[in-house]
Amino acid sequence: MSIEALTEADDGPRSKRPAILAAAVECFGEVGYEATKWSEVADRVGIGQTALYHYFESKAHCLLTIMRLGLRNSDVAFRAATAEAPDALGALRSAVSAAYALSPQEVHQNRILQANIALLANKRASAREEAERQACRELVARIEHNWTVLLERGMAAGEFPRHDSVIMARSLLGLIVSVWRWYRPDGSLELDGISEFIADCCLRMVAGTQPAQR
């Protein structure tokens, strides 16, 4: 993800908004949201601390924006990956691959998302933060819905055995995003290998047959 992926329509040409988001993604991804000083983000961009408030209402508002953009990307990527798959099984495999076809910056973004997802549970005091939070919740719901629909399509076509599609979707997502908790770019395992491994796991979860039940 380049800096453009963090740019939104209403940013003027002089706007440092994307640069702030990029710096924040780096900081939050490296040492975590709480551990990063808001002023450190300002330093990296090369502006004073108070200039941040021209673009974001608060540090939390910035975090929520990062999360929303990450969720939006995931939603878009899912749709693109599954759009022209002929069968649900192929779409499933394609969707998992898409979930791991990310730039290093997007990996950071996913780690941030994963680590701070609990933030979406409780109401925010300020209006703009609450708006971002609601947007995030809608995107989460939409993404869960995407997977649910895919599963139901496969079940209806007889490709997958019948299961509760909502819980199955959540479980798949839970498995897929759990990788961001331990994956590090400098680790022993490449993202490609992880992607394949998880995809196979997902396929067995959804379409696999079970061994003797005790």
Added chain:
Amino acid sequence: MSIEALTEADDGPRSKRPAILAAAVECFGEVGYEATKWSEVADRVGIGQTALYHYFESKAHCLLTIMRLGLRNSDVAFRAATAEAPDALGALRSAVSAAYALSPQEVHQNRILQANIALLANKRASAREEAERQACRELVARIEHNWTVLLERGMAAGEFPRHDSVIMARSLLGLIVSVWRWYRPDGSLELDGISEFIADCCLRMVAGTQPAQR
């Protein structure tokens, strides 16, 4: 989990340590670690804010202690559940069941653990916090090892097809704990049902056969 589950050997009879931990588990579990005021915990216990520092070096030290005790419980529960299972398949099913056989307080504790696991990645400044963090990391490693050994046992016995046991263990754990992100006691789904669903998923992931590959 009663208050005893939060008591440790070196607590005197007058110690409010377990009470503080119990109150903190409630607060952190309900509104999250960052959102709970340290003074709120003191209020619930019925002591002044500064009395907290007689027992914990900091709010983070308290959190890390809660996490360590939760991890310890998970480790113990796994060993108890899998100790006298004759085969790996039965042990796997038993281990997943054990992971969900929890009191409401332990559910909170697992939610806290899951939400703040990223805290274990970076070094802590203070000595006691760092000690708790190291203890947590060791427990995480031990729990991952427990699952890895179980998987290897099953593969060696021919019960499971061969897979990378370390990643598979992490994936299973990722799937299992992902439930705490969305599960709520007042939700539509009971923990029993979830447990069974996830157990079946785990069995298919580990021992299931895959459908036609693309």
Added chain:
DNA sequence: TGTGAAACCAAACTGAACTCAGGTTTGCTT
């Protein structure tokens, strides 16, 4: 070259985590 909006900043403020310098309670010893 004058104007308005966007961008920016230094200094002051806020509130929650934390420290300090003691005071109080408890249980044990004699």
Added chain:
DNA sequence: AAGCAAACCTGAGTTCAGTTTGGTTTCACA
């Protein structure tokens, strides 16, 4: 029961990151 050490607790602060205030600077465009 008196003495006493350890454990326990507190009010009055300090600190520090995030935030607010009250402006000044920059720049596109008329």
